[in-house]
Amino acid sequence: MNITQIRNATQLITYAGKRFLIDPMLAAKDTYPGFEGTARAQIRNPMVELPVAIDSLLDVDAIIVTHTHLDHWDDAAAAAIPKSMLIYVQNSGDEALLRAQGFTELRLLSQSSHFGDIMLIKTSGQHGSDAAYAVPELAERLGEASGVVFQHPDEKTLYLIGDSIWTAGIEENLRHYQPEVVIMNTGWAHILGFGPIIFGKEDLLRVHALLPQAQIVGTHMEAVNHCLVTRRALLEYARDNQISDFVSAPANGDTVTY
């Protein structure tokens, strides 16, 4: 498989010969204000430009939208992507949103969803702490966030975890699916007063402890205001903990192959 980092959580994945665009956020640099109530909200989003022309991202077999927060599915994506593109979404709420935007070929991720002979198994994440979800407005804002396990007889198993902190459920998914490749959103995005809402550096160690041979691809860094971990810091941390052989953090436009 090839995993090309585009920007933030946006990636192009070639898996069993099919091309998937993940979580397209396609706006130009500085289009949106920083997320209100989050760390470094004075910084506008996205923080950098796309590394490639938008058109080059649309020659895909399907799109997967893990959830519809602005940094995973934005107005620019909705405008640029052909309405007849096959798009996998996590739930009926996101389906309704995209349908209202004019998209017609929507599929719900589930335990049995697939693209041809590629299994695309929906997994759940937790997009913030229990304390955050205990506040109704925050629970509403953080909402549901999903991941996908890719399986195919000719490929290693890939677990795209999506936006999540470390939970017993994530640990169970790792044990159950035994992925050889794990994509982790390690930008450690913070909301004020409630801390991280996605993985940080330490979560690398947790995955590695469970799956010592798995390759971990860090993404969702250095593109939106509230993410406090850089690729450089992530790779330095991997080196300091002697797990560099198992961790990559491709620059925007770069590809890793497994």
Added chain:
Amino acid sequence: MNITQIRNATQLITYAGKRFLIDPMLAAKDTYPGFEGTARAQIRNPMVELPVAIDSLLDVDAIIVTHTHLDHWDDAAAAAIPKSMLIYVQNSGDEALLRAQGFTELRLLSQSSHFGDIMLIKTSGQHGSDAAYAVPELAERLGEASGVVFQHPDEKTLYLIGDSIWTAGIEENLRHYQPEVVIMNTGWAHILGFGPIIFGKEDLLRVHALLPQAQIVGTHMEAVNHCLVTRRALLEYARDNQISDFVSAPANGDTVTY
């Protein structure tokens, strides 16, 4: 109270008019090899020199040794400190060690220990993850680590947590003693394969969430090999999370007053 950062966890605390030396590690720069099996073990300890002459640290009323790991109580301290100095230790094991080194005025910290009218209440920490303590050799090596709550009618309550990760017990201590000042060992020391054994940046948020008015003094940074958080990173994190008014990280030799 005055809290003077010396180096690593070594501090001079003046509290209710009495002077306490905390966790003296007094060796010259590069005296010891890095801790085996920890992050960045190629770096020698201590990483920097003391900011003051050792003699200036010995004019105190008592010494508190939270535990006897080398970065809290070292050969240089045992050699420099007068054998008749009053020293508080956490348990009979550490008492026996110091007694064997020739120290005669040893007191055990407890729920009722005190120096004159200053209460010095022993608290427990957890010096690594449950997974680390599940490995007998690691449990032996990590051992017990304690903290101290300082109480006096004329002073704010001070909680010196000592070497610990975040646990329900720490949370309970914070709720119970309601300290106005909290000293946190935030260097995020890592052992290979088992992650952090002392607090890191995120633990600032946890203390602040429980005690929104407490002042937090970060220490145990930039002095021993396995600590991966710098003062600069800690203060940047506090700023990004808008809690700078409640966090300090004094340089070696600098004093904060509350």
